[in-house]
Amino acid sequence: MIPPAVTRSVDFETEVRPIFEASCLECHGPNRQRSDFRIDVKKIVLAGGGSGEPSVVPGKSAESPLIRYVAGLEEDMLMPPDGRGDPLTPEQIGVLRAWIDQGAAWPDHASATEEDPRDWWSLRPLARPAVPVTAPALRHPVDAFLEAKRAEKSLAASPEADRRTLIRRAALTLTGLPPTPEETDAFVRDPFPQAYEKLVDRLLASPRFGERWGQHWLDVVRFAETSGSESNLYRRNAWPYRDYVISAFNRDLPFDRFIHEQIVGDATGVDEATGFLVAGMHVTAATIGREESAIRQARSDRLDETIQSVSTSLLGLTLTCARCHNHKYDPIPQKDYYSFAAVFAGLEYGHRPWRNMPDAAARDRQAAALWSDIEARRAALRAQQPAWTEEWPSHLQTHFAPQTTKAVRVTFPASGPAATVDEFEIYGAATGEKNLALARHGAAARAFRTTEVPTREIGNVIDGRMGGPFAWQSRRLGEQTAAVPWFEIELAEEAVIDRIAISADRETIEETDYIVGARDSTGPRTYKVEVRLADGTWYEVADVALGPPAGNKPPPSANALAALNHLVRDYTAARPQPLFAGFFLPPAPTHLLGRGDPMDRREVIVPNGLSVLGTDLQLASGTPDVVRRRAFALWLTDPQRNPLTPRVLANRLWLHVFGHGIVDTPGDFGKAGQAPSHPELLDWLASEFVASGWSAKSIIRVLVTSAAFRQSSAPNATAALVDSGSRLLWRFPPRRVEAEVLRDATLFVAGTLDSAMGGPSFRIHSNKKRYEGWKVVDNAGPATWRRMIYQERMRGIDDQMFTAFDRPECGQVSPKRTMSTTPLQALNLFNGEFVLAQAEKLAARVKREAGAELSAQIDRLFELVYGRRPAGREVESARSLAAQDGLSELCRVLLNTNEYAFIE
């Protein structure tokens, strides 16, 4: 029971505030804000703290959480908690109740103020700082900024690295491949004063650049080609997004446009770019189950993945922390999270036609021609026979003479193979492409028996969802025969119909690859189709009995139907292919979800950007999908309205050049992240980036032409004491190369690298059943000798070789790779087939190029692997091993050394 309100008029300053100060302020005041709540800030008390709910509802003391907490009415929420002070007396509670019931008057001057939330380095407007003046004056602005910081710590930059080190460093950084010995020699001997700048321009222009830098971007969005979770199905044609990213870096596509296309490329003719939005995992329907709460939760999780990609990669904010409550550290109210969710409310994970695929125009022409052929063949058939069934790659179509009816019945044999039907469609000439059988068009389905296998009820065949896991089955598992199985579709109204489509697992056939047996399951092979006549009797329009499936390529045939089957397959192949880049539906209203619970829908939220930046995208809950995403993309790339994006991107470019960011938490520019080591430099780079027309190559060129990048990485004991991490860049910080570089460089020096770009990924896994893990079958053979960015990427699957080298598994976003050292790496690299095979190839190459003399071979080997000749004791040691155990053993050793595995 709550103590009653006192019956007098209560004054905030003399009666209420003293209670707050004595009992609450210690944990909920300026010094600590437990649960993100402050009792001394009027706005927070009346509008909500961390939970987003107001603590005081004026006029309603009994409903105010504050009263419920101090009165101990909420389980485990008694305030002050045990050990933090005495409970309030009934009199004190009565005072608080009276104050609330009397309207909770609280003079503004009696409220503490919060800090201005925008007064945080990453949220402040972007201004271009002046380049510091140094003595002696430094020619390169980056060096001037760095020198100013170094001088504060009495540190000095290191001398320029030697040219062999420099070309290797630049080549690995920019292209992910080492230089050839010839390139190294040419650079070492180049007398031209701008030799280094020339080298940089050449490397930036190389198509290998996009393959290196594209991977950095794919890491951040955890791009993979499978859905993740239990079935982890392969997403057919997800790879075009990977190619798009590589090409964007190679073309130096202005980054603002790159962002724009990734958010709303479907409206600008770049379909594959929106692969960005669906790069994260999604759980397929079969694994979600049938409970409403689970279905809503899964939808909410899918959107969360998208919000995570956008906020981590472009805003450097951990927005997803605000899914259940206001952000704990940063000025991001829970509402903002749902504003973002509303921006993407029209997005769904899945395929849509790839309209701008290469040769789109030619393909369209071909499809149109094939379609007229099909129509002609059909007309001819119609004249010859009353009905026929076409075998499309993913389904069957039975055509028959037009019938006016309100119901269709399909009957299957009582014995023989059971029929599986995931979807059944009905069409008529007058109604065109409208599927009259859909439940949402008013149709209803019933079947010969009412108790079915739980997941396989008959309603599934008219729910518009393709896919085997929820298909209806004519017989239960293990059942040999049943009463003659049938189902009926009752249409909403009488219609003229002339065609039905039936399938068993259309989703698998159309949208995934590498599933064992999927393509044999086009649909039932034997069935009858009847329509109900006006007098209630059933009239048979087709009696279908197909032979065994012909597979992908039925032989050409003179038979008219066989020829038609051939045509529909060609037609399907010519049409725009399904692309895994998401699809878009009219958005439903977005609700704020109480504590992130999809079953707890609260107020409707309109699409918008970050509120702390004063954003108002002028969107409503009824705004069409494309309009939302376009407005959002424009906001993302407008430095006047949003200073985060250029800062975040400039920092990322820095990170991949120097190995650590100016902000070393590249996905978190908030209060839990790291402060920038050189804030002015970051702002200068961000401004420069915008001024360059968002040209990533321009900024990278600026960075790698700095003396900071060109300096030696040699250690210096004195400097290391002051700045062991070389964050102030008194030397170039050496680092181990990533998994991709290790693999690609090995193929490159062995002379086996296949430099073909783009297209479907090379395979390392076997085909699998739907519910089965992917198994690595060949991660070392010749078919895998392309750059690793083209290796098929199965989410969460260890590639048995390079995953051990901190290669992200694409479950969570990876703003920055971890870099660890483990014995598994050593075992994989020293004993694994990949390195052994490449060591043999490398030895063969060396012999081919250096001739029979062992010392020449060793010289050549060192040049290829390290870019230098062997020296001192190395010569004899190398010679001794090669002489005894063969050159390939020496190759194996070199490919395992630290010198090979580090960028120095």
Next chain:
Amino acid sequence: MKTHLHGPLLSPNQFGPRLLDRRDFLRTAGGLAGNLALLQLLGSQKLLSASVDGSVRPKINPDQPYAPRPPHFEPKAKQVLVIFCVGAVSHVDTFDYKPALFRHDGEKPPGMPAVTFEGPTGNIAKPIWEFKPRGQSGKMISELLPHVAAHADDMCFIHSLTSTTSAHPQGENFLNTGFTLEGFPSLGAWVTYALGSENQQLPAFVAINDPRGKPRSGKNNWGAGFLPAAFQATDFNAAQPLANLGRPDRISAAADRRAKDLLAEFNAEHARKFPGDTDLAARIASYELAGRMQLSIPDVTDIKSEPDHVHRLYGTDTGTDLKKDYAKNCILARRLLERGVRVVQLFNGSDAQANGISNWDSHANIAKTHAMQAEIFDQPTGALLADLKQRGLLDDTLVVWCTEFGRMPFLQANGTGRDHNPSAFTCWLMGAGAKAGTTFGASDEFGFKTAQDASTLYDFNATILHLLGLDHERLTYYSNGIERRLTNVHGHVLKGMIA
């Protein structure tokens, strides 16, 4: 240097993605490797390790990521064996005795949902196996698992666990990582990140997969998530050796030795140019550890060397092939624990099928599928528990038996299977720190929902960490904006389960 001990250096972000990065290490260590003695002193007084928010940072030497490290407080257990029955074991048919199910067999219970995970529901079904009292405690356990049941007096059951999901892969993730989504560190990764291992010749954390293959959520069950890759489990079992462990066939032992020596020579020569660079030193050390593992792993997986009576006890030569293989995995688990491996995760059940059975999931004909799975599981697991006890290993080893959720007290509409039940299910602890012969919490009279001491898997995991001397609220790692924990922002240690 002093500022390093209070101020910004201990802010959450300093330790994140570069735990094993020498630069952070040295900066954390005050930039001076020579001050290690001071550091250890401070560490033991928890001065250095306590940061603003109370997190404890294990101090990890990149050269020796698996070196033993002190827990947060005196532990009850030094090692942990997690036995995970994949696919959801029916609690009402095994450990959670519900007499009401006999009385109401065939009826519709009040408040039963019309639809559960797989669809429409059927009627209440009594347990399929007879229950009998076991040991001194008289704990009622079904005849499905007689060998395991024999240890009832050493077990502490919890009947009031809940999960947040009723789907298997998400359930596996939630049980083992505290999150339904993928990409979070597993319990074993957290523990080895914190504690390292007692054995420097073997991996600190071993996942012994089911003979049929990996569970539904695969590697996520033993992955490192955003922790450094060093802390993911090494997975191998008695039949499948660790990939790339052995010397390649085409290279002789002598040549292999010479190659290793030359590699060491070249790396040492190279390191001389970068004195004090621990990145280089760590990589050199990793090759040395790999070399030791090449000897120690074949030794520990040499199940054949065990005497016959041990093979008979575990049942490696009777029953189905799957059972024989699983029995060998049980022997392997014991051999790993004997050698001081910190975390051993033993799987019973997989995503892949063999001999018509893949795991405990039983949507149709549960009488048959649970019986097939129990045939594989029961005798070898019972033997493993007996063996651990008899060798005194339970003094230091905590055994955790778990499954991702339970099954429904009623059947599905098909009348032969039980659907998933995340609202009440059973797991148990045994060995070091577990309150032997007791039961904590209760489900309702049908075993449908919790009735007493409702507990989450966060609580369960917090309890496991606690027994290992780790405070689940202070064992954190900064990742992308958040100090992440195994228990997210939840979890209370279940004191009622602790001896």
